[in-house]
Amino acid sequence: MKALPMSVDQLSAPLTKEQAYALVDAVMERDDLALTASAHENEETGEWFFEATCDSPPDLESFSELARQTLGGAVDFSVSPIDPEINWVAKSLEGLAPVIAGGFYVYGSHETGPIPGGLTPMRIDAAQAFGTGHHETTTGCLEAIDKVLKRRRPRVLLDVGTGTGVLAIALAKRLRLPVIASDIDPIAVTTTIENAQQNGVGKFIIGIEATGLTNPTIAGNAPYDLIVANILAGPLTALAPAMGRVAGRGATIILSGILQHQARGVINAYQRQGMILTEKLQRKDWTTLILEMR
Incomplete structure:
Protein backbone atom coordinates (compact mmCIF):
# COMPACT_ATOMS: atom_id res chain seq x y z
CA MET A 1 0.00 0.00 0.00
CA LEU A 93 -10.22 -6.76 6.72
CA GLU A 94 -9.79 -7.29 10.45
CA GLY A 95 -12.16 -10.01 11.60
CA LEU A 96 -13.46 -10.94 8.14
CA ALA A 97 -14.07 -14.67 7.95
CA PRO A 98 -12.94 -16.83 5.03
CA VAL A 99 -15.38 -17.28 2.16
CA ILE A 100 -16.41 -20.61 0.66
CA ALA A 101 -18.00 -20.43 -2.81
CA GLY A 102 -18.02 -22.88 -5.70
CA GLY A 103 -15.58 -25.18 -3.93
CA PHE A 104 -13.10 -22.33 -3.46
CA TYR A 105 -11.82 -21.22 -0.05
CA VAL A 106 -10.86 -17.53 -0.08
CA TYR A 107 -9.02 -16.28 2.98
CA GLY A 108 -6.73 -13.47 4.13
CA SER A 109 -3.29 -13.77 5.72
CA HIS A 110 -4.88 -12.75 9.03
CA GLU A 111 -6.69 -16.11 9.04
CA THR A 112 -4.75 -18.65 11.12
CA GLY A 113 -7.17 -21.57 11.09
CA PRO A 114 -6.61 -24.75 9.06
CA ILE A 115 -7.65 -24.84 5.40
CA PRO A 116 -10.58 -27.26 5.02
CA GLY A 117 -9.95 -30.32 2.89
CA GLY A 118 -11.63 -30.73 -0.48
CA LEU A 119 -11.58 -27.01 -1.30
CA THR A 120 -9.37 -24.95 -3.61
CA PRO A 121 -7.61 -22.40 -1.35
CA MET A 122 -6.84 -18.82 -2.45
CA ARG A 123 -5.14 -16.29 -0.20
CA ILE A 124 -6.36 -12.83 -1.16
CA ASP A 125 -5.47 -9.90 1.10
CA ALA A 126 -6.92 -6.41 1.00
CA ALA A 127 -5.32 -4.10 -1.52
CA GLN A 128 -6.08 -1.03 -3.59
CA ALA A 129 -8.18 -3.18 -5.90
CA PHE A 130 -11.57 -4.85 -5.64
CA GLY A 131 -12.08 -8.53 -4.93
CA THR A 132 -11.47 -10.23 -1.58
CA GLY A 133 -14.25 -12.75 -2.19
CA HIS A 134 -16.71 -11.33 0.33
CA HIS A 135 -18.98 -9.53 -2.11
CA GLU A 136 -21.92 -11.35 -3.70
CA THR A 137 -20.64 -10.52 -7.19
CA THR A 138 -17.38 -12.37 -6.50
CA THR A 139 -19.01 -15.37 -4.84
CA GLY A 140 -21.49 -15.50 -7.71
CA CYS A 141 -18.63 -15.62 -10.22
CA LEU A 142 -16.79 -18.32 -8.28
CA GLU A 143 -19.96 -20.44 -8.20
CA ALA A 144 -20.50 -19.83 -11.92
CA ILE A 145 -16.89 -20.84 -12.69
CA ASP A 146 -17.38 -24.04 -10.70
CA LYS A 147 -20.57 -24.86 -12.62
CA VAL A 148 -18.96 -24.24 -16.00
CA LEU A 149 -15.81 -26.24 -15.24
CA LYS A 150 -17.89 -29.24 -14.19
CA ARG A 151 -19.37 -29.32 -17.70
CA ARG A 152 -16.40 -28.46 -19.89
CA ARG A 153 -12.69 -27.65 -19.93
CA PRO A 154 -12.08 -24.30 -21.67
CA ARG A 155 -8.52 -23.66 -22.80
CA VAL A 156 -8.30 -19.97 -23.83
CA LEU A 157 -9.19 -17.80 -20.82
CA LEU A 158 -9.76 -14.08 -20.23
CA ASP A 159 -10.60 -12.17 -17.03
CA VAL A 160 -11.72 -8.60 -17.75
CA GLY A 161 -11.49 -6.12 -14.86
CA THR A 162 -9.47 -8.53 -12.76
CA GLY A 163 -9.20 -6.38 -9.59
CA THR A 164 -7.19 -8.49 -7.12
CA GLY A 165 -7.05 -11.35 -9.64
CA VAL A 166 -9.26 -13.63 -7.57
CA LEU A 167 -11.20 -15.00 -10.58
CA ALA A 168 -8.11 -15.40 -12.77
CA ILE A 169 -6.37 -17.22 -9.92
CA ALA A 170 -9.40 -19.46 -9.44
CA LEU A 171 -9.28 -20.45 -13.12
CA ALA A 172 -5.52 -21.01 -13.06
CA LYS A 173 -5.74 -23.16 -9.94
CA ARG A 174 -8.44 -25.38 -11.39
CA LEU A 175 -7.21 -25.60 -15.00
CA ARG A 176 -3.43 -25.03 -14.74
CA LEU A 177 -3.65 -23.02 -17.96
CA PRO A 178 -2.67 -19.43 -18.87
CA VAL A 179 -5.19 -16.72 -18.03
CA ILE A 180 -5.06 -13.19 -19.42
CA ALA A 181 -6.08 -10.86 -16.57
CA SER A 182 -6.71 -7.25 -17.61
CA ASP A 183 -7.63 -4.10 -15.74
CA ILE A 184 -7.66 -0.39 -16.44
CA ASP A 185 -5.91 0.22 -13.10
CA PRO A 186 -2.15 -0.48 -12.99
CA ILE A 187 -2.38 -1.06 -9.22
CA ALA A 188 -4.90 -3.85 -9.85
CA VAL A 189 -2.57 -5.47 -12.39
CA THR A 190 0.36 -5.35 -9.96
CA THR A 191 -1.85 -6.73 -7.17
CA THR A 192 -3.06 -9.55 -9.41
CA ILE A 193 0.49 -10.58 -10.32
CA GLU A 194 1.56 -10.52 -6.66
CA ASN A 195 -1.48 -12.54 -5.57
CA ALA A 196 -0.90 -15.06 -8.35
CA GLN A 197 2.67 -15.58 -7.19
CA GLN A 198 1.58 -15.99 -3.57
CA ASN A 199 -0.95 -18.61 -4.67
CA GLY A 200 1.53 -20.61 -6.71
CA VAL A 201 0.08 -19.77 -10.13
CA GLY A 202 2.27 -16.84 -11.10
CA LYS A 203 3.47 -18.56 -14.26
CA PHE A 204 -0.11 -18.87 -15.51
CA ILE A 205 -1.33 -15.28 -15.01
CA ILE A 206 -0.68 -12.72 -17.77
CA GLY A 207 -1.44 -9.35 -16.19
CA ILE A 208 -2.25 -6.56 -18.64
CA GLU A 209 -3.17 -2.91 -18.11
CA ALA A 210 -5.83 -2.28 -20.72
CA THR A 211 -8.99 -0.32 -21.37
CA GLY A 212 -11.52 -2.48 -23.17
CA LEU A 213 -10.50 -5.42 -25.33
CA THR A 214 -8.44 -3.80 -28.10
CA ASN A 215 -5.09 -4.41 -26.39
CA PRO A 216 -2.86 -6.36 -28.84
CA THR A 217 -2.31 -9.22 -26.39
CA ILE A 218 -6.03 -9.58 -25.71
CA ALA A 219 -7.01 -9.31 -29.37
CA GLY A 220 -4.14 -11.51 -30.52
CA ASN A 221 -5.13 -14.44 -28.30
CA ALA A 222 -8.78 -14.45 -29.38
CA PRO A 223 -11.05 -16.30 -29.78
CA TYR A 224 -11.63 -17.18 -26.12
CA ASP A 225 -13.38 -20.27 -24.74
CA LEU A 226 -14.21 -18.61 -21.42
CA ILE A 227 -14.48 -14.93 -20.51
CA VAL A 228 -15.25 -13.65 -17.00
CA ALA A 229 -15.98 -10.01 -16.22
CA ASN A 230 -17.00 -8.82 -12.76
CA ILE A 231 -17.28 -5.06 -13.19
CA LEU A 232 -20.46 -2.97 -13.41
CA ALA A 233 -23.58 -3.10 -15.58
CA GLY A 234 -22.75 0.07 -17.53
CA PRO A 235 -19.25 -0.96 -18.61
CA LEU A 236 -20.45 -4.52 -19.29
CA THR A 237 -23.13 -3.22 -21.64
CA ALA A 238 -20.64 -0.98 -23.43
CA LEU A 239 -18.24 -3.93 -23.83
CA ALA A 240 -20.84 -6.25 -25.41
CA PRO A 241 -19.81 -5.67 -29.07
CA ALA A 242 -16.12 -6.17 -28.22
CA MET A 243 -16.97 -9.31 -26.24
CA GLY A 244 -18.81 -10.61 -29.28
CA ARG A 245 -15.70 -10.11 -31.40
CA VAL A 246 -13.29 -11.99 -29.10
CA ALA A 247 -15.58 -14.80 -27.93
CA GLY A 248 -15.30 -18.02 -29.91
CA ARG A 249 -18.23 -20.08 -31.07
CA GLY A 250 -19.59 -22.02 -28.11
CA ALA A 251 -17.67 -19.83 -25.65
CA THR A 252 -18.96 -19.29 -22.13
CA ILE A 253 -19.21 -15.71 -20.83
CA ILE A 254 -19.67 -15.05 -17.09
CA LEU A 255 -20.77 -11.52 -16.19
CA SER A 256 -21.32 -9.99 -12.76
CA GLY A 257 -21.40 -6.68 -10.92
CA ILE A 258 -25.04 -6.43 -12.02
CA LEU A 259 -27.92 -5.40 -9.79
CA GLN A 260 -31.05 -7.48 -10.39
CA HIS A 261 -32.97 -4.62 -11.99
CA GLN A 262 -30.07 -4.10 -14.43
CA ALA A 263 -29.86 -7.72 -15.59
CA ARG A 264 -32.38 -7.52 -18.44
CA GLY A 265 -30.54 -4.63 -20.08
CA VAL A 266 -27.21 -6.47 -19.93
CA ILE A 267 -28.77 -9.69 -21.25
CA ASN A 268 -30.32 -7.82 -24.17
CA ALA A 269 -27.00 -6.18 -25.06
CA TYR A 270 -25.25 -9.56 -25.22
CA GLN A 271 -28.09 -11.28 -27.04
CA ARG A 272 -27.60 -8.76 -29.83
CA GLN A 273 -24.05 -10.12 -30.15
CA GLY A 274 -25.27 -13.72 -30.44
CA MET A 275 -24.84 -14.69 -26.79
CA ILE A 276 -27.69 -16.62 -25.18
CA LEU A 277 -28.40 -16.68 -21.44
CA THR A 278 -28.03 -20.21 -20.05
CA GLU A 279 -28.17 -19.56 -16.30
CA LYS A 280 -28.71 -16.71 -13.85
CA LEU A 281 -27.39 -16.79 -10.28
CA GLN A 282 -28.96 -14.35 -7.82
CA ARG A 283 -27.29 -13.41 -4.54
CA LYS A 284 -29.33 -10.83 -2.63
CA ASP A 285 -29.59 -7.77 -4.91
CA TRP A 286 -26.88 -9.01 -7.28
CA THR A 287 -27.02 -11.14 -10.42
CA THR A 288 -24.36 -13.24 -12.12
CA LEU A 289 -25.07 -14.25 -15.72
CA ILE A 290 -23.77 -17.29 -17.58
CA LEU A 291 -24.08 -16.89 -21.35
CA GLU A 292 -23.03 -18.95 -24.37
CA MET A 293 -21.86 -17.69 -27.74
CA ARG A 294 -23.94 -19.31 -30.49
Whole structure:
Protein backbone atom coordinates (compact mmCIF):
# COMPACT_ATOMS: atom_id res chain seq x y z
CA MET A 1 0.00 0.00 0.00
CA LYS A 2 1.37 3.42 -0.90
CA ALA A 3 2.00 5.96 1.82
CA LEU A 4 -0.91 8.22 2.53
CA PRO A 5 -0.56 11.99 2.17
CA MET A 6 -0.18 14.17 5.23
CA SER A 7 -3.77 15.42 5.06
CA VAL A 8 -6.36 12.66 4.79
CA ASP A 9 -10.11 12.57 5.36
CA GLN A 10 -12.59 9.76 5.89
CA LEU A 11 -15.86 10.08 4.01
CA SER A 12 -18.69 7.84 5.20
CA ALA A 13 -22.42 7.21 4.86
CA PRO A 14 -24.88 4.71 6.39
CA LEU A 15 -26.27 2.41 3.67
CA THR A 16 -27.57 -1.10 3.25
CA LYS A 17 -24.91 -3.76 2.81
CA GLU A 18 -25.74 -4.09 -0.89
CA GLN A 19 -25.64 -0.33 -1.44
CA ALA A 20 -22.34 0.02 0.44
CA TYR A 21 -20.63 -2.65 -1.65
CA ALA A 22 -22.10 -1.27 -4.89
CA LEU A 23 -20.69 2.17 -4.09
CA VAL A 24 -17.31 0.64 -3.18
CA ASP A 25 -17.26 -1.04 -6.60
CA ALA A 26 -18.10 2.21 -8.37
CA VAL A 27 -15.50 4.24 -6.46
CA MET A 28 -12.77 1.67 -7.09
CA GLU A 29 -13.48 1.85 -10.83
CA ARG A 30 -12.22 5.44 -10.60
CA ASP A 31 -8.67 6.50 -9.80
CA ASP A 32 -9.44 10.11 -8.90
CA LEU A 33 -11.83 9.92 -5.92
CA ALA A 34 -10.35 7.83 -3.11
CA LEU A 35 -7.19 6.18 -1.85
CA THR A 36 -9.26 3.25 -0.54
CA ALA A 37 -12.95 2.38 -0.22
CA SER A 38 -14.64 -0.28 1.88
CA ALA A 39 -17.91 -1.45 3.42
CA HIS A 40 -18.20 -2.04 7.17
CA GLU A 41 -20.80 -3.45 9.54
CA ASN A 42 -21.25 -2.03 13.03
CA GLU A 43 -21.13 -5.19 15.14
CA GLU A 44 -23.27 -3.66 17.88
CA THR A 45 -26.07 -2.21 15.75
CA GLY A 46 -25.83 -4.29 12.58
CA GLU A 47 -25.84 -1.08 10.53
CA TRP A 48 -23.67 -1.00 7.38
CA PHE A 49 -21.51 1.93 6.29
CA PHE A 50 -19.68 2.96 3.15
CA GLU A 51 -16.27 4.46 3.93
CA ALA A 52 -13.63 6.05 1.72
CA THR A 53 -10.20 7.40 2.58
CA CYS A 54 -9.49 10.50 0.49
CA ASP A 55 -7.02 13.28 0.01
CA SER A 56 -8.23 16.30 1.93
CA PRO A 57 -10.64 17.74 1.03
CA PRO A 58 -12.66 14.99 -0.73
CA ASP A 59 -14.58 15.81 -3.91
CA LEU A 60 -18.06 15.67 -2.40
CA GLU A 61 -19.78 16.76 -5.60
CA SER A 62 -18.25 13.87 -7.56
CA PHE A 63 -19.04 11.38 -4.78
CA SER A 64 -22.66 12.56 -4.69
CA GLU A 65 -23.02 12.28 -8.47
CA LEU A 66 -21.51 8.80 -8.50
CA ALA A 67 -23.85 7.75 -5.67
CA ARG A 68 -26.86 9.00 -7.66
CA GLN A 69 -25.71 7.07 -10.74
CA THR A 70 -24.96 3.89 -8.82
CA LEU A 71 -27.75 3.82 -6.23
CA GLY A 72 -30.43 5.92 -7.89
CA GLY A 73 -30.73 8.49 -5.10
CA ALA A 74 -28.98 11.05 -2.93
CA VAL A 75 -26.55 9.96 -0.20
CA ASP A 76 -25.76 12.05 2.88
CA PHE A 77 -21.98 11.80 3.28
CA SER A 78 -20.10 12.91 6.38
CA VAL A 79 -16.41 13.85 6.40
CA SER A 80 -13.89 13.67 9.23
CA PRO A 81 -10.07 13.87 9.38
CA ILE A 82 -8.18 10.63 10.09
CA ASP A 83 -4.68 9.58 11.07
CA PRO A 84 -2.75 9.05 7.79
CA GLU A 85 -0.40 6.59 9.53
CA ILE A 86 -3.18 3.98 9.90
CA ASN A 87 -3.29 1.27 7.22
CA TRP A 88 -7.00 1.57 6.51
CA VAL A 89 -7.02 -1.17 3.88
CA ALA A 90 -5.65 -3.75 6.28
CA LYS A 91 -7.93 -2.47 9.03
CA SER A 92 -10.96 -3.00 6.81
CA LEU A 93 -10.22 -6.76 6.72
CA GLU A 94 -9.79 -7.29 10.45
CA GLY A 95 -12.16 -10.01 11.60
CA LEU A 96 -13.46 -10.94 8.14
CA ALA A 97 -14.07 -14.67 7.95
CA PRO A 98 -12.94 -16.83 5.03
CA VAL A 99 -15.38 -17.28 2.16
CA ILE A 100 -16.41 -20.61 0.66
CA ALA A 101 -18.00 -20.43 -2.81
CA GLY A 102 -18.02 -22.88 -5.70
CA GLY A 103 -15.58 -25.18 -3.93
CA PHE A 104 -13.10 -22.33 -3.46
CA TYR A 105 -11.82 -21.22 -0.05
CA VAL A 106 -10.86 -17.53 -0.08
CA TYR A 107 -9.02 -16.28 2.98
CA GLY A 108 -6.73 -13.47 4.13
CA SER A 109 -3.29 -13.77 5.72
CA HIS A 110 -4.88 -12.75 9.03
CA GLU A 111 -6.69 -16.11 9.04
CA THR A 112 -4.75 -18.65 11.12
CA GLY A 113 -7.17 -21.57 11.09
CA PRO A 114 -6.61 -24.75 9.06
CA ILE A 115 -7.65 -24.84 5.40
CA PRO A 116 -10.58 -27.26 5.02
CA GLY A 117 -9.95 -30.32 2.89
CA GLY A 118 -11.63 -30.73 -0.48
CA LEU A 119 -11.58 -27.01 -1.30
CA THR A 120 -9.37 -24.95 -3.61
CA PRO A 121 -7.61 -22.40 -1.35
CA MET A 122 -6.84 -18.82 -2.45
CA ARG A 123 -5.14 -16.29 -0.20
CA ILE A 124 -6.36 -12.83 -1.16
CA ASP A 125 -5.47 -9.90 1.10
CA ALA A 126 -6.92 -6.41 1.00
CA ALA A 127 -5.32 -4.10 -1.52
CA GLN A 128 -6.08 -1.03 -3.59
CA ALA A 129 -8.18 -3.18 -5.90
CA PHE A 130 -11.57 -4.85 -5.64
CA GLY A 131 -12.08 -8.53 -4.93
CA THR A 132 -11.47 -10.23 -1.58
CA GLY A 133 -14.25 -12.75 -2.19
CA HIS A 134 -16.71 -11.33 0.33
CA HIS A 135 -18.98 -9.53 -2.11
CA GLU A 136 -21.92 -11.35 -3.70
CA THR A 137 -20.64 -10.52 -7.19
CA THR A 138 -17.38 -12.37 -6.50
CA THR A 139 -19.01 -15.37 -4.84
CA GLY A 140 -21.49 -15.50 -7.71
CA CYS A 141 -18.63 -15.62 -10.22
CA LEU A 142 -16.79 -18.32 -8.28
CA GLU A 143 -19.96 -20.44 -8.20
CA ALA A 144 -20.50 -19.83 -11.92
CA ILE A 145 -16.89 -20.84 -12.69
CA ASP A 146 -17.38 -24.04 -10.70
CA LYS A 147 -20.57 -24.86 -12.62
CA VAL A 148 -18.96 -24.24 -16.00
CA LEU A 149 -15.81 -26.24 -15.24
CA LYS A 150 -17.89 -29.24 -14.19
CA ARG A 151 -19.37 -29.32 -17.70
CA ARG A 152 -16.40 -28.46 -19.89
CA ARG A 153 -12.69 -27.65 -19.93
CA PRO A 154 -12.08 -24.30 -21.67
CA ARG A 155 -8.52 -23.66 -22.80
CA VAL A 156 -8.30 -19.97 -23.83
CA LEU A 157 -9.19 -17.80 -20.82
CA LEU A 158 -9.76 -14.08 -20.23
CA ASP A 159 -10.60 -12.17 -17.03
CA VAL A 160 -11.72 -8.60 -17.75
CA GLY A 161 -11.49 -6.12 -14.86
CA THR A 162 -9.47 -8.53 -12.76
CA GLY A 163 -9.20 -6.38 -9.59
CA THR A 164 -7.19 -8.49 -7.12
CA GLY A 165 -7.05 -11.35 -9.64
CA VAL A 166 -9.26 -13.63 -7.57
CA LEU A 167 -11.20 -15.00 -10.58
CA ALA A 168 -8.11 -15.40 -12.77
CA ILE A 169 -6.37 -17.22 -9.92
CA ALA A 170 -9.40 -19.46 -9.44
CA LEU A 171 -9.28 -20.45 -13.12
CA ALA A 172 -5.52 -21.01 -13.06
CA LYS A 173 -5.74 -23.16 -9.94
CA ARG A 174 -8.44 -25.38 -11.39
CA LEU A 175 -7.21 -25.60 -15.00
CA ARG A 176 -3.43 -25.03 -14.74
CA LEU A 177 -3.65 -23.02 -17.96
CA PRO A 178 -2.67 -19.43 -18.87
CA VAL A 179 -5.19 -16.72 -18.03
CA ILE A 180 -5.06 -13.19 -19.42
CA ALA A 181 -6.08 -10.86 -16.57
CA SER A 182 -6.71 -7.25 -17.61
CA ASP A 183 -7.63 -4.10 -15.74
CA ILE A 184 -7.66 -0.39 -16.44
CA ASP A 185 -5.91 0.22 -13.10
CA PRO A 186 -2.15 -0.48 -12.99
CA ILE A 187 -2.38 -1.06 -9.22
CA ALA A 188 -4.90 -3.85 -9.85
CA VAL A 189 -2.57 -5.47 -12.39
CA THR A 190 0.36 -5.35 -9.96
CA THR A 191 -1.85 -6.73 -7.17
CA THR A 192 -3.06 -9.55 -9.41
CA ILE A 193 0.49 -10.58 -10.32
CA GLU A 194 1.56 -10.52 -6.66
CA ASN A 195 -1.48 -12.54 -5.57
CA ALA A 196 -0.90 -15.06 -8.35
CA GLN A 197 2.67 -15.58 -7.19
CA GLN A 198 1.58 -15.99 -3.57
CA ASN A 199 -0.95 -18.61 -4.67
CA GLY A 200 1.53 -20.61 -6.71
CA VAL A 201 0.08 -19.77 -10.13
CA GLY A 202 2.27 -16.84 -11.10
CA LYS A 203 3.47 -18.56 -14.26
CA PHE A 204 -0.11 -18.87 -15.51
CA ILE A 205 -1.33 -15.28 -15.01
CA ILE A 206 -0.68 -12.72 -17.77
CA GLY A 207 -1.44 -9.35 -16.19
CA ILE A 208 -2.25 -6.56 -18.64
CA GLU A 209 -3.17 -2.91 -18.11
CA ALA A 210 -5.83 -2.28 -20.72
CA THR A 211 -8.99 -0.32 -21.37
CA GLY A 212 -11.52 -2.48 -23.17
CA LEU A 213 -10.50 -5.42 -25.33
CA THR A 214 -8.44 -3.80 -28.10
CA ASN A 215 -5.09 -4.41 -26.39
CA PRO A 216 -2.86 -6.36 -28.84
CA THR A 217 -2.31 -9.22 -26.39
CA ILE A 218 -6.03 -9.58 -25.71
CA ALA A 219 -7.01 -9.31 -29.37
CA GLY A 220 -4.14 -11.51 -30.52
CA ASN A 221 -5.13 -14.44 -28.30
CA ALA A 222 -8.78 -14.45 -29.38
CA PRO A 223 -11.05 -16.30 -29.78
CA TYR A 224 -11.63 -17.18 -26.12
CA ASP A 225 -13.38 -20.27 -24.74
CA LEU A 226 -14.21 -18.61 -21.42
CA ILE A 227 -14.48 -14.93 -20.51
CA VAL A 228 -15.25 -13.65 -17.00
CA ALA A 229 -15.98 -10.01 -16.22
CA ASN A 230 -17.00 -8.82 -12.76
CA ILE A 231 -17.28 -5.06 -13.19
CA LEU A 232 -20.46 -2.97 -13.41
CA ALA A 233 -23.58 -3.10 -15.58
CA GLY A 234 -22.75 0.07 -17.53
CA PRO A 235 -19.25 -0.96 -18.61
CA LEU A 236 -20.45 -4.52 -19.29
CA THR A 237 -23.13 -3.22 -21.64
CA ALA A 238 -20.64 -0.98 -23.43
CA LEU A 239 -18.24 -3.93 -23.83
CA ALA A 240 -20.84 -6.25 -25.41
CA PRO A 241 -19.81 -5.67 -29.07
CA ALA A 242 -16.12 -6.17 -28.22
CA MET A 243 -16.97 -9.31 -26.24
CA GLY A 244 -18.81 -10.61 -29.28
CA ARG A 245 -15.70 -10.11 -31.40
CA VAL A 246 -13.29 -11.99 -29.10
CA ALA A 247 -15.58 -14.80 -27.93
CA GLY A 248 -15.30 -18.02 -29.91
CA ARG A 249 -18.23 -20.08 -31.07
CA GLY A 250 -19.59 -22.02 -28.11
CA ALA A 251 -17.67 -19.83 -25.65
CA THR A 252 -18.96 -19.29 -22.13
CA ILE A 253 -19.21 -15.71 -20.83
CA ILE A 254 -19.67 -15.05 -17.09
CA LEU A 255 -20.77 -11.52 -16.19
CA SER A 256 -21.32 -9.99 -12.76
CA GLY A 257 -21.40 -6.68 -10.92
CA ILE A 258 -25.04 -6.43 -12.02
CA LEU A 259 -27.92 -5.40 -9.79
CA GLN A 260 -31.05 -7.48 -10.39
CA HIS A 261 -32.97 -4.62 -11.99
CA GLN A 262 -30.07 -4.10 -14.43
CA ALA A 263 -29.86 -7.72 -15.59
CA ARG A 264 -32.38 -7.52 -18.44
CA GLY A 265 -30.54 -4.63 -20.08
CA VAL A 266 -27.21 -6.47 -19.93
CA ILE A 267 -28.77 -9.69 -21.25
CA ASN A 268 -30.32 -7.82 -24.17
CA ALA A 269 -27.00 -6.18 -25.06
CA TYR A 270 -25.25 -9.56 -25.22
CA GLN A 271 -28.09 -11.28 -27.04
CA ARG A 272 -27.60 -8.76 -29.83
CA GLN A 273 -24.05 -10.12 -30.15
CA GLY A 274 -25.27 -13.72 -30.44
CA MET A 275 -24.84 -14.69 -26.79
CA ILE A 276 -27.69 -16.62 -25.18
CA LEU A 277 -28.40 -16.68 -21.44
CA THR A 278 -28.03 -20.21 -20.05
CA GLU A 279 -28.17 -19.56 -16.30
CA LYS A 280 -28.71 -16.71 -13.85
CA LEU A 281 -27.39 -16.79 -10.28
CA GLN A 282 -28.96 -14.35 -7.82
CA ARG A 283 -27.29 -13.41 -4.54
CA LYS A 284 -29.33 -10.83 -2.63
CA ASP A 285 -29.59 -7.77 -4.91
CA TRP A 286 -26.88 -9.01 -7.28
CA THR A 287 -27.02 -11.14 -10.42
CA THR A 288 -24.36 -13.24 -12.12
CA LEU A 289 -25.07 -14.25 -15.72
CA ILE A 290 -23.77 -17.29 -17.58
CA LEU A 291 -24.08 -16.89 -21.35
CA GLU A 292 -23.03 -18.95 -24.37
CA MET A 293 -21.86 -17.69 -27.74
CA ARG A 294 -23.94 -19.31 -30.49
